[in-house]
Amino acid sequence: MSNLKLDTTDYFLSDKNAITVADRHPQPAFPTHSHEFNELVIVWRGNGLHILNDVPYAITCGDLFYVNAADRHSYESVNELELDNILYCRPRLTLFSDWDALLPGENIQQAQRYWRLSTPGMSVLRREVDALARECMKTDPLSIMLSEALFLQVALLLKRFRHAPDSLLLSDAEQLDLLLMALRVSINEPFRMEKFCQQHQLNARGLKVLFKQQTGIGVNQYLRQLRLCKAMDLLRHGQQTIGEVAAQCGFDDSNYFSVVFNQSFGISPRQYRQRFQKKNNPSLRDG
Ligand code: RM4
Ligand code: NI
Numbered sequence: 001m002s003n004l005k006l007d008t009t010d011y012f013l014s015d016k017n018a019i020t021v022a023d024r025h026p027q028p029a030f031p032t033h034s035h036e037f038n039e040l041v042i043v044w045r046g047n048g049l050h051i052l053n054d055v056p057y058a059i060t061c062g063d064l065f066y067v068n069a070a071d072r073h074s075y076e077s078v079n080e081l082e083l084d085n086i087l088y089c090r091p092r093l094t095l096f097s098d099w100d101a102l103l104p105g106e107n108i109q110q111a112q113r114y115w116r117l118s119t120p121g122m123s124v125l126r127r128e129v130d131a132l133a134r135e136c137m138k139t140d141p142l143s144i145m146l147s148e149a150l151f152l153q154v155a156l157l158l159k160r161f162r163h164a165p166d167s168l169l170l171s172d173a174e175q176l177d178l179l180l181m182a183l184r185v186s187i188n189e190p191f192r193m194e195k196f197c198q199q200h201q202l203n204a205r206g207l208k209v210l211f212k213q214q215t216g217i218g219v220n221q222y223l224r225q226l227r228l229c230k231a232m233d234l235l236r237h238g239q240q241t242i243g244e245v246a247a248q249c250g251f252d253d254s255n256y257f258s259v260v261f262n263q264s265f266g267i268s269p270r271q272y273r274q275r276f277q278k279k280n281n282p283s284l285r286d287g
Contacts, residue, residue, distance in 0.1 A: 013138075016139065017144055018089045020136050026080060027048070027075055035067075040158070041083055042064055042086070042158075043059050043062065045060075046078070053071055066104045066108075090103075097152055099155075115165065121157070124161065129154060170200075176210060179207060224260065235272050242270060
């Protein structure tokens with residue numbers, strides 16, 4: 001068993017500084033050690049093995065660890081591993097805040113000190129950690145206070161954006177992205193919202209409300225817009241029959257397609273095509 005223990009004096013700028021951001025870009029392999037201070041580790045990219053109290057974790061971008069002073073940990077088999085290690089000295093924190101709830105300490109099980117960050121969360125945290133890193137490089141009282149305030153902000157944002165590693169919960173933005181992508185690939189085939197939500201374990205009602213809030217229209221209405229847009233493009237530039245265009249845009253019935261097209265644009269698909277193609281190519285098929 002290794003007895004390497006890292007000292008506060010070696011890593012903090014003064015005996016008043018409570019925080020220091022150790023950017024490890026890259027994080028090299030590092031032997032088993034403990035510390036006099038605690039660590040908050042955010043992995044930005046690459047991969048490797050993080051061994052925390054003899055439990056191995058295959059780490060990669062978006063991983064978040066709360067490491068306590070008494071923990072023993074090491075990094076092995078690193079491969080382009082990049083992380084920021086926010087070192088902090090709990091006894092030096094002076095701001096009044098519920099630090100225990102924000103920074104899971106000794107009394108919290110190890111499994112609850114490992115989290116995942118969402119991608120939007122990572123981009124927010126990137127900026128905040130950079131600001132914290134700059135402030136921590138100063139030793140005047142005001143900067144020390146400000147470092148602590150920024151650290152509090154980081155701790156709060158981590159709480160906002162983290163989720164348990166095995167949870168399937170996606171943020172609103174991620175759910176919306178997933179749905180928008182699924183709709184795009186469904187242009188030429190039926191889309192079943194309920195099935196999609198089941199597959200991804202999403203709440204259909206909630207997602208519909210979110211979609212309407214963010215896009216201003218309903219899911220089906222939007223899908224219809226996508227389909228009609230594609231139809232316009234095909235009619236303008238393609239050579240397919242109206243029936244083929246309808247099928248490629250997810251309408252099994254070409255009469256129904258014509259009705260919907262007419263309702264939206266006040267003109268039939270055939271007329272629409274003629275408007276753009278007639279003068280260039282008078283001998284067009286118009287199945
Ligand atoms: C190492 C590694 C360790 C940390 C020290 C300060 O590179 O990140 O976990 O305790 O730096
Ligand atoms: Ni460490």
